[in-house]
């Protein structure tokens with residue numbers, strides 16, 4: 302790919318320029334406590350899907366992982382080099398234009414968009430095998446239909462975007478491996494030199510799927526493991542089996558070695574809450590013993606953090622987004638009236654709805670439908686513009702934005 306090779310020369314220089322600006326926006330997979338109730342802009346946090354108490358797993362994106370040393374979960378040289386190898390001149394230039402649009406919009410309070418998504422989150426399916434009590438997939442609580450992303454629709458969409466697109470976050474809601482075409486779609490995106498990442502509960506990583514995962518070219522595999530003993534693990538992962546997670550991880554490590562592959566970068570993601578905080582050292586040991594590349598500790602979002610009725614806020618301060626006050630807890634971060642996510646990283650549901658970000662799990666804010674319009678039409682359309690405009694006016698007026706961790710530190714290195 303000629304453009305790809307030429308692009309390498311420019312990449313380093315361009316990245317030095319853009320590095321500081323990129324990196325503020327991890328993607329979000331919000332996990333909450335009670336069934337969906339729907340919600341409208343301005344309705345307030347309790348009207349969103351889920352409930353008063355939330356665990357939020359934020360998935361690191363390219364720029365948060367690469368350049369921002371306050372929000373990044375960790376830095377791995379080989380993974381970073383792999384990521385940079387996907388950067389073409391066109392993709393870097395697109396990134397600069399997107400970043401420029403973002404800052405101009407932020408300063409003028411008037412939204413402009415000169416580029417196309419640098420990354421996207423694509424939903425393989427809304428189905429899930431587990432019953433996690435704070436997740437809409439686990440609760441079967443969506444108001445939108447449950448279904449599987451179709452291969453043809455996926456490839457058509459990727460064909461529209463891949464020249465500018467660097468990073469595919471190949472998960473949103475649901476368990477990706479339940480989609481029978483999932484790994485074929487990963488292969489397709491890999492063939493377009495897009496960095497691909499997914500997150501799984503690791504219950505389907507049998508020997509065959511583990512081998513196919515390596516062969517698909519997947520670049521990053523995030524395995525959710527929120528406990529190192531079955532009793533702690535199943536407190537949140539209802540219906541899950543820790544032994545399957547460990548077996549699946551071992552299969553991946555085995556095939557990665559056997560096929561002499563540098564990818565995927567394998568990560569254990571551990572969402573730290575009070576019930577599992579005593580297992581932080583144990584999960585590090587477990588990862589080392591199995592051969593997992595890294596462990597990322599994610600701070601939890603608790604909706605009713607003032608009262609913390611379910612005692613989820615960890616006692617270890619560095620793993621908490623909240624600080625103790627005389628009357629309870631307060632949020633450590635700030636809610637600024639801007640959102641980098643809206644400029645570079647949309648969500649596409651399995652059936653083609655375009656949503657602003659991973660916080661909008663039920664796609665309540667529908668910015669377009671790819672079954673009706675092209676992505677580029679939607680990206681520059683009135684709905685998207687209006688949403689960006691609303692953010693710049695006041696983030697607290699939009700339900701999903703009024704309690705989101707955009708711009709807040711959510712990862713902790715051990």
Ligand code: SF4
Nearest residue numbers: 640658660701702705
């Ligand atoms: S500020 Fe709003 S649009 Fe941006 S990430 Fe948060 S919830 Fe999503």
